[in-house]
Amino acid sequence: MAAKRPNLLFVFPDQWRKMAVGCSNDDPVYTQNIDRFAAESVTLDHAISCFPLCSPNRAVMLTGRFPLSTGVTGNCKPGLTLKLNDDELTIGNMLQKEGYRTGYIGKWHLDLPERSLNPEPPSGAVHWDAYIPPGPRRFGFDFWHAYNANDKHMSPHYWQDTHERIAPGEWSTKHETDVAIQFLRDQPADQPFCLVVSWNPPHQPFEQVPDEYKAMYADQPGYIRPNVQGDGLEQAERHMKDYFAAVTGTDREFGRLLEALEEAGLAEDTIVVLTSDHGETMGAHGWMEHKNIWYEESIAVPFFIRYPSGLGPRTDSVLFNSADIVPTLLGLMGVQPTEPGRIQGTDHSGLLRGEAAARPNSTFICHYPGDVDEHKQAQEEGWNINAYGWRGVRTARYTYVAEKRVGDRAVRRLMYDNELDPYQMSPVLLDGPPRESIAAELESELRSWLRQAGDDFCLE
Incomplete structure (x- = not known):
């Protein structure tokens, strides 16, 4: 009997920069659960966001293909026709084909806003948002508890398989973690799973974070990086503590997710990835609430991957692009890409295992x-x-x-x-x-x- 393939739990907060994690010894942020997880993981200290903007880099992360190939060369927003190409294949499509139970929770941001097609959609979606019905536009994800784009962290809403909105009335990261935990508890013992959890915080509005996390930074001195200048000083002074508070709240929920994985007896055979789609300048070089720029605060992201039965904890300096995520994970899982010739990223699974392999120069x-x-x-x-x-x-x-x-x-x-x-x-x-x-x-x-x-x- 063939061995069961590993599960995949892929978690990525939005706009979380590499510096904002305790174990990096850079931003003064509290992340005890993430720090502990990092000590158990392969840490990629040169993980780079290919196109540091939400929609484009999400497409790269999920397909292993560069923006001109995916069709997402900007944010999917009103007034534009940008969306993930209909014929794209995500890691959800590929693992679904291999018999995996697949799920997506949280922010999607890869489709047209519904109002671009219908001024009064039955779902009630407004602005950048959209209900994506079951079918091909979910790109292989069977379980769905998501929205397209809606920055109301303290009053979020979601859709599953009907136009009816789900409004839990609590911080989005907390609610999405609850849903993910239930997904793990419902997991059949004889089937592998792929679950993507896409938290929106610490994305702006930065102030939309529970008070208990804000209180942890109330007495902390202001923190200004040396390159924060001009108008950026005002942003850093106004938003930095709330940004850190959201990261700490994310750390708390990530800890709950790991505990649930352990309680379900799934930790040993599950590849857990924690990363981000891009960073946040937070006033660096005078940039206000911005990420779509080549500075380190924007392109450098945290990347930790834990696989107890397959990888030993260590740090690796391989230059790791967003496009490398899909081929590398499939390599670790022993799964061939559905159409290998389409993949533009590189499979670095051998390097992650500690094998001798070519390393990119750039x-x-x-x-x-x-x-x-x-x-x-x-x-x-x-x-x-x-x-x-x-x-x-x-x-x-x-x-x-x-x-x-x-x-x-x-x-x-x-x-x-x-x-x-x-x-x-x-x-x-x-x-x-x-x-x-x-x-x-x-x-x-x-x-x-x-x-x-x-x-x-x-x-x-």
């Missing part, structure tokens, strides 16, 4: 201006909007970025030495394509990634 980061509908003049003039924005590479030491804004003719290049300049306050500005030295090597890396991603961003 990893790809990007931003696209989004749907052409957002740029009417450019659309009328026949511009390829996706040829604008910024593209870059992150290496173990450097961040290298090329940026071209809509309407500009020239490409701007910046290089950061993250070893000598850890707060990225003194970039090297390059006048045209570099011809020698480290910058030329980074340019070559970027060109290689653009080819791999099918991206016609012009560097000339």
Whole structure:
């Protein structure tokens, strides 16, 4: 009889930066459960958000494919036609096909707002939100307790299999954890499961967090990173403690989830991943409530993976991209991708097991201006909007970025030495394509990634 394949519990809070975890010894935040979990896990200390914005990076994380391939080159919001392509395959599709019980709980944000199609939808969805009915647009997830996008952490709502809204009247992270715990308790003994839990906090509105967590930071001195400047100072002073409070609340709920896994006798054979879709600048470099930028506060995310029967705890410095998540998890689970040729990320499961394997020299980061509908003049003039924005590479030491804004003719290049300049306050500005030295090597890396991603961003 074939051995039962491992379960997967994939948990990702929204907008949680790498610095905001106690064991990183950076942001002064309390995360005792996550710290304990990290000590039992493989910690990837160079985990990078490919496109540090909610919808685009969620698509990358769930498919193993870059944004131009998934069709999600911006946030799925009113006025745009962006959504996950109908023919995409998520890890939910692939594991469902292998007989897994699949579930998705929390924020989805990969579909059109319902009001883009119907001004008065039966579900009552407004703004960015949508009820996604059972069927192909759930991309392989059978159990569904979710919403598209709605930033009301203290008064959330959800849909399951009808238009009727579920309004629990409590903090979203607490409620979603309760639902996830029940999913684990209902798990059949003879079937593996894949459960994705997508918490919205610590995403803004930052103040929407229970008072008990805010109280833990009431007497803490203000904390300002050296690169917080200009208008960003006001944001950091106003929101930082609430941001930390939401992370601590997340830590509490993550601890409850791990306890339930243990009580159900599932911990030993379950791969548990804790990460984030992207970070938060929190005033760094003057950016206000922002993440869609190449700075470390935005692209660097926590990434812990625990698999007691398959991985020993340690830290690994592999450059690990959002696109690598699906192929690496499938590799650990002994599951072949449904269509291997579609996957654009890399399977690093061998490295995680401690085997000798090739390591990437760099990893790809990007931003696209989004749907052409957002740029009417450019659309009328026949511009390829996706040829604008910024593209870059992150290496173990450097961040290298090329940026071209809509309407500009020239490409701007910046290089950061993250070893000598850890707060990225003194970039090297390059006048045209570099011809020698480290910058030329980074340019070559970027060109290689653009080819791999099918991206016609012009560097000339």
